[in-house]
Amino acid sequence: MLRPRILIIDDEPNMGRSLSILLGDDGQREVVTARSGEEGLERLDDDTQVVLCDLSMPGMDGLEVLRRIRARAPEVEVILMTAYSTVQSAIEAMRLGAHEYLIKPFTNEEVSAAVESALMLARPSRRLKLRAREPDRLCELVGRSEPMQRMFRVIERAAESDATVLVTGESGTGKELIARAIHDLGPRRAGPFVAVHCAALAEQLLESELFGHERGAFTGAHKTKIGRLEQADHGTVFLDEVGEMSPAVQTKLLRALAERCFQRVGGLETIRVDLRVVAATNRNLETMIREGGFREDLFYRLNVVAVTAPPLRERPGDIRLLAELFLKEKAAELDVPPRRLSPAALLALEAYPFPGNVRELENVIERAMVFADGELLDTVDLPLGAAARPMPTFESLIGPAVQNAWPRLQELVKSLERQLLTRALSAYADHPNEEIARLLGTSRRILELRLQEFALKKKT
Ligand SMILES: Nc1ncnc2c1ncn2[C@@H]1O[C@H](COP(=O)(O)OP(=O)(O)OP(=O)(O)O)[C@@H](O)[C@H]1O
Numbered sequence: 001m002l003r004p005r006i007l008i009i010d011d012e013p014n015m016g017r018s019l020s021i022l023l024g025d026d027g028q029r030e031v032v033t034a035r036s037g038e039e040g041l042e043r044l045d046d047d048t049q050v051v052l053c054d055l056s057m058p059g060m061d062g063l064e065v066l067r068r069i070r071a072r073a074p075e076v077e078v079i080l081m082t083a084y085s086t087v088q089s090a091i092e093a094m095r096l097g098a099h100e101y102l103i104k105p106f107t108n109e110e111v112s113a114a115v116e117s118a119l120m121l122a123r124p125s126r127r128l129k130l131r132a133r134e135p136d137r138l139c140e141l142v143g144r145s146e147p148m149q150r151m152f153r154v155i156e157r158a159a160e161s162d163a164t165v166l167v168t169g170e171s172g173t174g175k176e177l178i179a180r181a182i183h184d185l186g187p188r189r190a191g192p193f194v195a196v197h198c199a200a201l202a203e204q205l206l207e208s209e210l211f212g213h214e215r216g217a218f219t220g221a222h223k224t225k226i227g228r229l230e231q232a233d234h235g236t237v238f239l240d241e242v243g244e245m246s247p248a249v250q251t252k253l254l255r256a257l258a259e260r261c262f263q264r265v266g267g268l269e270t271i272r273v274d275l276r277v278v279a280a281t282n283r284n285l286e287t288m289i290r291e292g293g294f295r296e297d298l299f300y301r302l303n304v305v306a307v308t309a310p311p312l313r314e315r316p317g318d319i320r321l322l323a324e325l326f327l328k329e330k331a332a333e334l335d336v337p338p339r340r341l342s343p344a345a346l347l348a349l350e351a352y353p354f355p356g357n358v359r360e361l362e363n364v365i366e367r368a369m370v371f372a373d374g375e376l377l378d379t380v381d382l383p384l385g386a387a388a389r390p391m392p393t394f395e396s397l398i399g400p401a402v403q404n405a406w407p408r409l410q411e412l413v414k415s416l417e418r419q420l421l422t423r424a425l426s427a428y429a430d431h432p433n434e435e436i437a438r439l440l441g442t443s444r445r446i447l448e449l450r451l452q453e454f455a456l457k458k459k460t
């Protein structure tokens, strides 16, 4: 666990000492001191989150330090301190993006409050910086396409704000992973993440799932039950498939969200909760509102920040990355040797529209790994749905890539040949080889040699 790091820059040694005692008192943070602007910049590193800097120092002054930190590490929050405040320097400090401008002498409370609020802002951004080393990933989400990169930026900004988020997107686009990422990158990441699957439960059960119930509230309520909202206190509640909620539960939820309190079913006690709400749906809530199926006021309360998960067919560039991820994950999960995709198989995946989105891709890879015998997964091994293109054309296989073209070509020809033979064998299973060869435009001898080479047999 990384401790927040605070850097104090002041030429007055007593100031540095007393501030480090004050701010580092609970041992939860690391406080580093420097006696000049130059030394301060040297001690600024990747772990620094907040800098307290004196304004007037011999050598480099506080405004210059601020200017350089903004340029070098814009995610670090800077608090300037001065005994000689002028309107001019205060304006300049704010213009340069200082977090706060403290006038000496200040009380312990004042400086602690300033540091706390700066840490709140600085913390998520530092994670951003750490993550920046792996641009194709955000928490568990993988994607390098433009729509995914754009969505990553929205998620990061949304996460920092603690605002309510509504995640929309087709089935299998990763809405649950998005909700988790928002929690994990947000200020409540140390708190619980509690998911409620609103579609899975009948109205009364959902109500008691969300709000809990008192003993004897209804038949079968033998014990008091703590609801999900209560469990999520100080953390995040994820309302999955929120479009499936009945009108009565919608109304109750709206009240709970507006007032941040509610009663358990059959209870009188008012329960206060402090939580963040992330909701998800694959339905079009705006259409549902028009048709009277969803409360408009609840929609606005949930849709403070909107995150839209793009369908996989709009970002075929991510298919390879995701396929490779699943190949690795599934090999470990299923405890089978690593497999790879033939170039033709990859092209077939990239051409497939994936109505079931990432979940379907994950299933396709998993099933292919279970059933294929070789190390190389070919097009015939992929259980693609009816939407699959029959067979890639020669042009699409060769494409514009000339790099390494010869071995690629050999591999492609082989894989096409294998596909063609597999299909012919299953289509003409009860025909003699002689006739199959004639249909394919070759001789029986060549057909049989090839079948042998590919270890293919007619299914009888
Ligand atoms: N960008 C991604 N990177 C890695 N894995 C992903 C990504 N998107 C989805 N997945 C995986 O795909 C599967 C489906 O994702 P998830 O359950 O989050 O989808 P969903 O949008 O909630 O779907 P539904 O609406 O059907 O509930 C999960 O196994 C998830 O791990």
Ligand SMILES: [Mg+2]
Pocket: 175, 176, 240
């Ligand atoms: Mg889901």
